[in-house]
Amino acid sequence: MLTEVDLAAIRLTLKLATVTTVILLIVGTPIAWWLARTRSKWKGVVGAVVALPLVLPPTVLGFYLLVAMGPNGPVGRFTESLGLGTLPFTFPGLVVASVFYSLPFVVQPVQNAFEAVGERMLEAAATLRAGPLDTFFSVVVPLARPGFVTAAVLGFAHTVGEFGVVLMIGGNIPEKTRVVSVQIYDHVEALEYAEAHLLSAGMLAFSFVVLLFLYTRKGVRAWK
Numbered sequence: 366m367l368t369e370v371d372l373a374a375i376r377l378t379l380k381l382a383t384v385t386t387v388i389l390l391i392v393g394t395p396i397a398w399w400l401a402r403t404r405s406k407w408k409g410v411v412g413a414v415v416a417l418p419l420v421l422p423p424t425v426l427g428f429y430l431l432v433a434m435g436p437n438g439p440v441g442r443f444t445e446s447l448g449l450g451t452l453p454f455t456f457p458g459l460v461v462a463s464v465f466y467s468l469p470f471v472v473q474p475v476q477n478a479f480e481a482v483g484e485r486m487l488e489a490a491a492t493l494r495a496g497p498l499d500t501f502f503s504v505v506v507p508l509a510r511p512g513f514v515t516a517a518v519l520g521f522a523h524t525v526g527e528f529g530v531v532l533m534i535g536g537n538i539p540e541k542t543r544v545v546s547v548q549i550y551d552h553v554e555a556l557e558y559a560e561a562h563l564l565s566a567g568m569l570a571f572s573f574v575v576l577l578f579l580y581t582r583k584g585v586r587a588w589k
Contacts, residue, residue, distance in 0.1 A: 535547075
């Protein structure tokens with residue numbers, strides 16, 4: 366049976382995934398729109414930076430985030446000057462790390478959905494004297510909804526499955542930074558295989574349901 370420590374890790378993981386997904390949709394949407402529409406020479410650079418977590422080892426990203434958010438890093442000095450302290454080994458620190466690590470899983474599906482809208486719809490809206498914001502929210506967003514759904518599901522699921530980055534930034538503090546993946550690791554280290562199996566089976570089932578949802582709906586085309 367799940368212990369109270371296991372349940373606390375599950376609750377923290379779901380809270381982290383929810384907060385991270387909301388922030389990713391807010392931050393990732395303008396980035397995706399810019400990447401879908403721009404002809405700037407910086408498009409490739411920005412796209413590569415966004416996609417870095419897809420190929421970068423989580424420990425590398427976690428290390429540089431730890432340095433940047435530490436007491437001697439630029440982010441750490443800034444947050445300390447605001448009286449907020451440093452972010453490592455706190456829940457806000459986990460959120461920041463998760464946003465960086467899951468960014469491509471939100472930006473890329475939304476970008477693909479924006480690109481699929483095409484120019485004709487935007488030109489039609491312009492002929493009706495619709496402003497840029499009106500066109501975006503009345504035309505683009507409804508047409509790109511499958512991409513948003515895919516992005517939200519992928520961002521949430523990817524955050525749930527994080528290990529290396531959250532361990533580097535959050536450590537292993539019960540009920541504060543210990544998420545499910547770290548809890549499974551602790552069970553294995555303690556040779557508590559039955560407990561590890563129970564949590565791992567839950568993660569496996571969750572991952573399968575997410576992928577099944579994506580591959581059995583039309584919105585998966587906005588992801589590929």
